[in-house]
Amino acid sequence: xxxxxxxxxxxxxxxxxxxxxxxxxxxxxxxxxxxxxxxxxxxxxxxxxxxxxxxxxxxxxxxxxxxxxxxxxxxxxxxxxxxxxxxxxxxxxxxxxxxxxxxxxxxxxxxxxxxxxxxxxxxxxxxxxxxxxxxxxxxxxxxxxxxxxxxxxxxxxxxxxxxxxxxxxxxxxxxxxxxxxxxxxxxxxxxxxxxxxxxxxxxxxxxxxxxxxxxxxxxxxxxxxxxxxxxxxxxxxxxxxxxxxxxxxxxxxxxxxxxxxxxxxxxxxxxxxxxxxxxxxxxxxxxxxxxxxxxxxxxxxxxxxxxxxxxxxxxxxxxxxxxxxxxxxxxxxxxxxxxxxxxxxxxxxxxxxxxxxxxxxxxxxxxxxxxxxxxxxxxxxxxxxxxxxxxxxxxxxxxxxxxxxxxxxxxxxxxxxxxxxxxxxxxxxxxxxxxxxxxxxxxxxxxxxxxxxxxxxxxxxxxxxxxxxxxxxxxxx
Amino acid sequence: xxxxxxxxxxxxxxxxxxxxxxxxxxxxxxxxxxxxxxxxxxxxxxxxxxxxxxxxxxxxxxxxxxxxxxxxxxxxxxxxxxxxxxxxxxxxxxxxxxxxxxxxxxxxxxxxxxxxxxxxxxxxxxxxxxxxxxxxxxxxxxxxxxxxxxxxxxxxxxxxxxxxxxxxxxxxxxxxxxxxxxxxxxxxxxxxxxxxxxxxxx
Numbered sequence: 001x002x003x004x005x006x007x008x009x010x011x012x013x014x015x016x017x018x019x020x021x022x023x024x025x026x027x028x029x030x031x032x033x034x035x036x037x038x039x040x041x042x043x044x045x046x047x048x049x050x051x052x053x054x055x056x057x058x059x060x061x062x063x064x065x066x067x068x069x070x071x072x073x074x075x076x077x078x079x080x081x082x083x084x085x086x087x088x089x090x091x092x093x094x095x096x097x098x099x100x101x102x103x104x105x106x107x108x109x110x111x112x113x114x115x116x117x118x119x120x121x122x123x124x125x126x127x128x129x130x131x132x133x134x135x136x137x138x139x140x141x142x143x144x145x146x147x148x149x150x151x152x153x154x155x156x157x158x159x160x161x162x163x164x165x166x167x168x169x170x171x172x173x174x175x176x177x178x179x180x181x182x183x184x185x186x187x188x189x190x191x192x193x194x195x196x197x198x199x200x201x202x203x204x205x206x207x208x209x210x211x212x213x214x215x216x217x218x219x220x221x222x223x224x225x226x227x228x229x230x231x232x233x234x235x236x237x238x239x240x241x242x243x244x245x246x247x248x249x250x251x252x253x254x255x256x257x258x259x260x261x262x263x264x265x266x267x268x269x270x271x272x273x274x275x276x277x278x279x280x281x282x283x284x285x286x287x288x289x290x291x292x293x294x295x296x297x298x299x300x301x302x303x304x305x306x307x308x309x310x311x312x313x314x315x316x317x318x319x320x321x322x323x324x325x326x327x328x329x330x331x332x333x334x335x336x337x338x339x340x341x342x343x344x345x346x347x348x349x350x351x352x353x354x355x356x357x358x359x360x361x362x363x364x365x366x367x368x369x370x371x372x373x374x375x376x377x378x379x380x381x382x383x384x385x386x387x388x389x390x391x392x393x394x395x396x397x398x399x400x401x402x403x404x405x406x407x408x409x410x411x412x413x414x415x416x417x418x419x420x421x422x423x424x425x426x427x428x429x430x431x432x433x434x435x436x437x438x439x440x441x442x443x444x445x446x447x448x449x450x451x452x453x454x455x456x457x458x459x460x461x462x463x464x465x466x467x468x469x470x471x472x473x474x475x476x477x
Numbered sequence: 478x479x480x481x482x483x484x485x486x487x488x489x490x491x492x493x494x495x496x497x498x499x500x501x502x503x504x505x506x507x508x509x510x511x512x513x514x515x516x517x518x519x520x521x522x523x524x525x526x527x528x529x530x531x532x533x534x535x536x537x538x539x540x541x542x543x544x545x546x547x548x549x550x551x552x553x554x555x556x557x558x559x560x561x562x563x564x565x566x567x568x569x570x571x572x573x574x575x576x577x578x579x580x581x582x583x584x585x586x587x588x589x590x591x592x593x594x595x596x597x598x599x600x601x602x603x604x605x606x607x608x609x610x611x612x613x614x615x616x617x618x619x620x621x622x623x624x625x626x627x628x629x630x631x632x633x634x635x636x637x638x639x640x641x642x643x644x645x646x647x648x649x650x651x652x653x654x655x656x657x658x659x660x661x662x663x664x665x666x667x668x669x670x671x672x673x674x675x676x677x678x679x
Contacts, residue, residue, distance in 0.1 A: 287670065
């Protein structure tokens with residue numbers, strides 16, 4: 001058995017053990033299972049946020065894009081950081097909603113139909129995220145250990161599904177903490193390794209200046225249309241991410257939730273600098289790679305000392321697994337909290353909710369694996385799903401949290417209008433090259449504001465907004 | 478409130494920066510009329526100096542005849558390029574510039590025709606490791622500007638003659654191996670702009 005495989009097996013066993021140890025805590029109620037009974041302290045919150053936020057697209061994807069495209073990927077990284085900054089600003093309000101899923105917030109302001117619409121958006125597009133991470137894990141495990149692609153996908157899916165089934169949010173959060181240590185350590189090691197090889201980033205740039213096209217060094221090379229749409233769907237897309245909202249819901253208090261989100265922002269600002277540097281330097285070390293996204297696996301296999309290479313391999317698996325498990329749990333929470341419970345005539349017992357949640361995790365894991373094995377459209381769909389979520393959910397969510405005047409009908413119609421117009425524009429293949437996000441977002445905004453202003457203001461406000469009203473009233477009095 | 482204002486300001490600034498940049502189509506268009514059909518790198522390491530002969534088989538894939546070819550020599554720390562000579566079919570060429578050299582060809586290279594393009598140079602700044610000591614050699618490989626490399630394995634071959642008593646620990650690009658205690662060889666699919674060798678004194 002090779003060293004990589006030994007590390008891989010040990011890692012999987014440790015992840016499963018976390019599931020075993022958290023099983024009892026998670027099994028008590030739905031709130032325990034999906035948001036760890038709102039008990040996560042600062043360290044665990046930070047770990048789980050880092051693990052969840054840094055997925056395969058941020059690391060391997062950005063390395064590949066920087067290898068091909070160069071400087072502008074720093075700007076792309078900035079878009080991500082701005083998205084998380086926006087979420088950090090929203091954290092106190094999100095925490096106050098005491099939700100379990102994002103549709104909980106929308107349902108509170110816009111009624112039960114909004115819950116179903118938002119939940120369907122989440123379900124359809126987040127299966128793509130889990131499947132995408134499964135495929136990435138399959139590629140990495142296959143290229144490093146020699147295991148077959150399908151076997152690698154099945155093994156990794158079975159492991160993260162088992163610990164998620166057993167320990168719910170507890171298992172996902174604690175494994176995320178371990179995984180985030182590997183992720184950050186691995187990324188830093190890769191950066192140091194690559195820089196040592198090329199003799200510093202200055203050397204890499206000097207060589208690139210002689211071999212790469214001038215556009216490679218242009219921060220705005222892809223042009224205004226591309227960049228502005230990229231910023232729009234990334235920032236508004238991140239705002240809608242239920243996997244991050246659920247970590248905010250799971251915090252022990254608002255103060256810790258806020259601290260953890262700003263710490264995540266700090267980590268992201270630092271970490272987002274690394275993949276573009278690695279990608280550009282990899283172009284110097286390994287010119288002409290057919291698949292630039294495989295740059296780090298190629299380094300592990302062909303350049304790094306075996307022990308260090310094995311640790312970086314584990315950090316790559318951690319990147320993908322920490323996002324896959326969070327999204328899988330998030331999917332299950334949508335089905336249980338947004339469909340199963342509301343559609344039941346009688347309120348189910350805590351025990352039956354937990355059992356149903358575990359069964360749904362199994363079903364969602366199987367569906368994601370099937371999508372991963374049989375679909376070849378995962379990667380384009382990853383970008384598309386962020387665009388649809390950004391256009392359909394972001395503005396209604398912001399309005400639900402901050403705008404007292406928004407009406408239920410406006411919220412529901414804007415969600416459907418924003419999402420549907422984006423999908424239709426994409427199906428029409430974006431006429432005139434006009435990005436679909438700039439169709440969906442204005443449609444959503446016009447419907448949201450227009451209908452709200454035509455209708456009478458809502459009579460009843462949720463606690464997180466009425467609290468503010470009473471506070472202001474106190475001051476005036 | 479101040480944080481929110483700063484956030485919006487930053488967003489506006491970024492969008493403003495994006496104005497006037499080239500389109501994606503412009504970004505991906507490769508303006509190349511020269512193809513390197515085959516290349517051979519032969520180097521000899523002696524003291525702190527490497528003598529290199531780089532033979533390219535160059536084809537004009539454009540519609541117009543070629544009279545000038547750009548050659549780019551990366552400038553990296555530690556290593557410097559000296560005694561640069563370029564010839565075409567053994568005829569010496571006139572060079573202009575230092576790192577981005579313009580090479581005036583001794584004759585017009587007609588469309589679809591090939592020529593032998595030879596670059597010879599010395600690299601200084603390489604240190605031979607003492608017994609037990611480890612060193613990294615970074616060998617610069619000049620490139621013909623805007624050229625593409627014909628696809629296929631072993632299109633770019635490397636042969637490096639090294640003094641005895643040196644072990645090769647690792648190499649970038651991948652595909653270079655120590656075939657004997659005094660020779661490192663390999664065949665590559667694409668032209669490297671740098672060859673990095675981790676060596677150790679025996």
